[in-house]
Every structure is written in C-alpha cells, then in structure tokens.
Amino acid sequence: MAILLVADHDNAALSEATAKALTAARQIGGDVDILIAGNAAGAAADEAAKLAGVRSVLLVEAEALEQRLAEPAAALIVALAADYDTIVAPATSTGKNVLPRVAALLDVMQISEVIEVVASDTFKRPIYAGNAIEVVQSAEAKKVLTVRTAGFAAAEAASAAAPIKPVEAAGADAGLSRFIENILSVSERPELSSARIIVSGGRALCSEEKFQAVLNPVADKLGAAVGASRAAVDAGFAPNDVQVGQTGKVVAPDLYVACGISGAIQHLAGMKDSKVIVAINTDEEAPIFQVADYGLVGDLFDVLPELESQL
Numbered sequence: 001m002a003i004l005l006v007a008d009h010d011n012a013a014l015s016e017a018t019a020k021a022l023t024a025a026r027q028i029g030g031d032v033d034i035l036i037a038g039n040a041a042g043a044a045a046d047e048a049a050k051l052a053g054v055r056s057v058l059l060v061e062a063e064a065l066e067q068r069l070a071e072p073a074a075a076l077i078v079a080l081a082a083d084y085d086t087i088v089a090p091a092t093s094t095g096k097n098v099l100p101r102v103a104a105l106l107d108v109m110q111i112s113e114v115i116e117v118v119a120s121d122t123f124k125r126p127i128y129a130g131n132a133i134e135v136v137q138s139a140e141a142k143k144v145l146t147v148r149t150a151g152f153a154a155a156e157a158a159s160a161a162a163p164i165k166p167v168e169a170a171g172a173d174a175g176l177s178r179f180i181e182n183i184l185s186v187s188e189r190p191e192l193s194s195a196r197i198i199v200s201g202g203r204a205l206c207s208e209e210k211f212q213a214v215l216n217p218v219a220d221k222l223g224a225a226v227g228a229s230r231a232a233v234d235a236g237f238a239p240n241d242v243q244v245g246q247t248g249k250v251v252a253p254d255l256y257v258a259c260g261i262s263g264a265i266q267h268l269a270g271m272k273d274s275k276v277i278v279a280i281n282t283d284e285e286a287p288i289f290q291v292a293d294y295g296l297v298g299d300l301f302d303v304l305p306e307l308e309s310q311l
C-alpha cells in the first residue's frame with residue numbers, strides 16, 4: 001500500500017500539522033511519501049525528509065503552487081494519484097480547500113476529519129458537532145481523507161533523512177485561480193491552533209476593553225494563546241480568527257481555560273479534546289463544568305485578576 005501525504009507548509013517551513021497527519025498515515029500502514037507542492041520550498045522538503053517513517057519526499061516547485069491555491073494543487077495531486085492507494089492531508093485550511101477537489105476529480109467519497117485509524121479502510125470521525133463518533137469503512141479503491149490533527153501526536157524525528165525527489169509540476173497550472181494577497185493577523189502570542197495553553201473568553205467578558213484588560217494579562221503570564229466563544233466574537237469583544245468551536249477553530253492544547261463560557265455544544269466541539277480543561281463560571285450548572293477537569297464557580301472579574309497576581 002502506498003500513501004501520499006499532502007504537506008501543510010509555507011515553503012519556508014513545515015507546519016506541525018503535517019507531522020501529526022504523518023502519524024495517522026503511518027497507522028494506515030504502507031509506504032508514506034510526503035508531497036511538498038510549493039515554490040522555493042526546499043526548506044520545507046528538508047524538514048519533511050527528517051520525519052520518521054517517510055519513504056520519500058516529492059518536491060514539486062512551480063510559481064502556480066507558491067501560494068498553495070487549491071486548483072493547481074488538486075490538479076497536481078490527481079496527476080500523482082495513480083501511484084497511491086490513499087491520499088491524506090491534515091484538516092487545515094489548506095487541506096480542507098484542496099482535498100475535496102481531489103476527491104471530486106477522482107470521483108471518490110472523501111472521509112473528513114479522521115480522529116482515529118481503525119484499519120487501513122476504516123476510520124473514526126466526529127459528527128453532529130462532535131456529539132457522536134461515526135465509524136466509516138470505505139470501499140473506495142482510492143481513499144481520500146483529511147485528518148483532524150488534534151487526535152494524533154507529531155511523528156518523531158528520523159535517524160536518517162528520507163530522499164527528496166524533484167517531480168515535474170505536470171498540469172499544475174490550470175489558470176483557474178490566482179493569488180491576490182494574504183492578510184495575516186500579527187500577534188506576539190502563540191498561534192491558536194498549535195498553542196500549548198489557551199485562555200478563552202465568552203460573552204461574560206462584557207466588552208472588548210474588559211476582554212483585553214482582564215483576560216489578556218492572564219494569557220500573557222501563561223504564554224498562552226487567546227481564544228473566544230462565538231458569542232464573544234459576534235459581540236466584537238475578540239477578533240473572528242480566535243473563535244473556538246464548530247464554526248471556528250478546533251483546538252486540543254495541554255491546558256484550556258474557559259472563562260465565562262457556558263459550554264454550548266458548538267463550543268465544546270472545538271475544545272473538548274484539550275488535555276486539561278479549567279472552567280471559571282458564576283453558574284455552577286453551566287454545561288462547561290461537565291467537560292472540565294477543574295471547575296471554579298466564581299466571578300471572572302475577581303478570579304482572573306487574582307490568578308494573574310498569583311502567577
């Protein structure tokens with residue numbers, strides 16, 4: 001069995017999501033090749049080659065692939081697909097953009113957001129906002145799946161680097177889309193999806209000013225990323241890109257501190273796999289306490305400043 005793992009990278013570096021998706025790919029069983037589709041992406045390929053359990057790294061460089069647009073990337077993967085039984089990508093923004101196109105072009109069903117590999121053709125994935133886990137057995141000859149990386153540890157470093165094979169960018173520029181600009185939010189805090197600690201705030205924070213004055217200092221003391229519920233984002237207390245949940249980011253840090261968040265299922269869908277969950281809420285009946293490892297019934301406007309001073 002041969003598996004093609006589509007890497008998540010920015011040409012200069014590999015994202016940790018790739019190393020985690022590699023663990024899933026290895027559990028499927030077979031030879032794993034990592035595809036680096038980019039431009040001047042040698043550094044990302046070097047990193048991929050140093051991961052354990054990689055047969056080879058396919059390095060495809062072309063201008064059309066520089067920004068990882070879905071259309072040229074999908075065309076490239078389809079051109080390579082004949083040599084593979086399974087195509088895997090981490091369920092990142094890029095993976096979720098590219099792989100459905102690959103599945104459609106190959107006329108197969110995609111299996112999305114895999115959280116566990118049961119067998120080479122059988123996978124577990126969450127449905128109904130994480131309230132049920134579906135076991136999917138695929139009869140497709142060619143399987144296309146995205147992996148929810150929160151469920152897998154990053155692959156370790158290899159003792160010897162795998163070979164890097166330059167591959168022609170066949171059919172990679174269909175001219176269907178073009179890159180205009182990338183507007184990135186700049187923050188000194190860790191990135192939410194990969195942060196080890198997240199301090200998250202909900203509607204109870206009352207305003208953007210209070211969110212920043214009360215929650216951010218605790219996050220800074222802990223070296224944590226800041227997250228928010230959708231209610232807090234919709235009310236303008238926190239920016240859109242820090243929303244955690246079903247329609248936000250799915251995170252699984254070592255520590256998740258939920259402050260003034262009720263614990264609606266849509267929020268839990270994005271954070272309940274966190275290793276340790278701490279909840280601070282005035283309502284002892286709040287559903288967040290059902291998933292919390294540590295619960296503190298109290299007013300966050302008292303608790304957070306005290307926590308900050310203790311830290």
Ligand code: FAD
Nearest residue numbers: 202203204229230231245246247248260261262267282300
């Ligand atoms: P609330 O539910 O209003 O809870 C506020 C909490 O703060 C309460 O538990 C209250 O007891 C507590 N509190 C009040 N004052 C204090 C205080 N001083 N100190 C401590 N605690 C206090 N939500 C998400 O978060 N992410 C999503 O991705 C998401 N996607 C959605 C998708 C769909 C299709 C739908 C329908 C909804 C989605 N939601 C999502 C919204 C979700 O259903 C909830 O409305 C939202 O999560 C509630 O946010 P909250 O917990 O901040 O607010």
